[in-house]
Amino acid sequence: MSSLTWFMNSKFYRKYLLPGFVFQSVVIAGGYGTGRELIEYFLQYGPLGGILGMFLVTTVVWAIVMAASFEFARVFKTYDYRSLFQKLLGPGWILFEICYVLLLFIVLAVVGAAAGAILRDTFGIPYILGVSGMLLGVAFLTYKGSETVAVFMSWWSFLLYLVYGLFVIFGIAKFGPQISEILAGGEVKAGWALSGFKYAFYNLGCIAGVLFVIKDIETRSEAVISGILSSLITIVPGFLFYLVVLSGYPEVVQAEVxxxxxxxxxxxxxxxxxxxxxxxxxxxxxxxxxxxxxxxRLDGTLKEKGKFLTQNQRGLIGFGMVLLSIFMSRFGLIDLIAKGYGTISWGFFIVHIIPLLTIGLVKIARAEADQG
Known part of the structure; x- marks a missing residue:
């Protein structure tokens, strides 16, 4: 295993690149895995409008909020979302947890269903076996804990970049003239900026999944650089994917996948x-x-009582949550919640972004003054 984890010994990697790879890993399935999200939030506002929303809005918002979140976590040593939002919001931290759990079950239901469909459609494997494979994969990784999760996410991100890179090479080789012609048209439709904000907001809920790997960040400049790089590492595969999908415009806007x-x-x-x-x-x-x-978050709560979450408990929680989300989706509850997806976007804006960029920055400044 050590031959596969050598990069984890690099301080540079752990400070500047690992947070981005983990954020991108958590974002992708709900962010641009099938390409449908790229259509909904970007391409439907015109080929150029989508790119403007992606880089002038989403990338900038992600960079600012992640840099501030990483710095807040560094200053107050809050490496799980409960401790971070307790420090930021006091008793109001529970509002973030409500938004996060709603997003979690929506994403898990989509992920579970997609896993079954992929193996069925690609390899002819029964749907239930695909879902079971997804369940066991999540349970195993959550059982193994933080270091294994970080290593797996790193390697899979490397593989993802390789495959998406091949997409672009083959896509541009085959559709280069069409892509250039479509972009040269410069089509921009009203609403691209607001849509870029909404996409940024709902995906920022995924920061909760990154906090466990930012303990190596030691200075403000490291936090800021890491936040900016995390934004770029996450948006670049989406942009590469966007270019390939663009080749089918405007017909692709109606495509389910x-x-x-x-x-x-x-x-x-x-x-x-x-x-x-x-x-x-x-x-x-x-x-x-x-x-x-x-x-x-649960482990942090238990540590305050002198206890800790065992490996078996971690695995069982992972297995149980995915199982519950798939079970719930069968009864249409997820569809009901999913109708409030846009509401969750604004929920994260209200309970995370506004407090962080106001109260959070004030608290960071006060903590720095007290240390001085």
């Missing part, structure tokens, strides 16, 4: 296969990231 639509147009069976394998792994990553944040 734009990624498959674009890959089928490319005619590469091997790339389609590689994409499905990578996507299945990202579903496990995302499920693990959300649940690991809950485990870290």
């Amino acid at each position: 734009p990624a498959a639509f674009a890959l089928q147009k490319m005619g590469s069976t091997l790339l389609l296969f590689a994409y499905q394998v990578v996507l299945f792994g990202t579903l496990i990553e995302t499920g693990t990231g959300f649940i690991h944040a809950v485990n870290e």
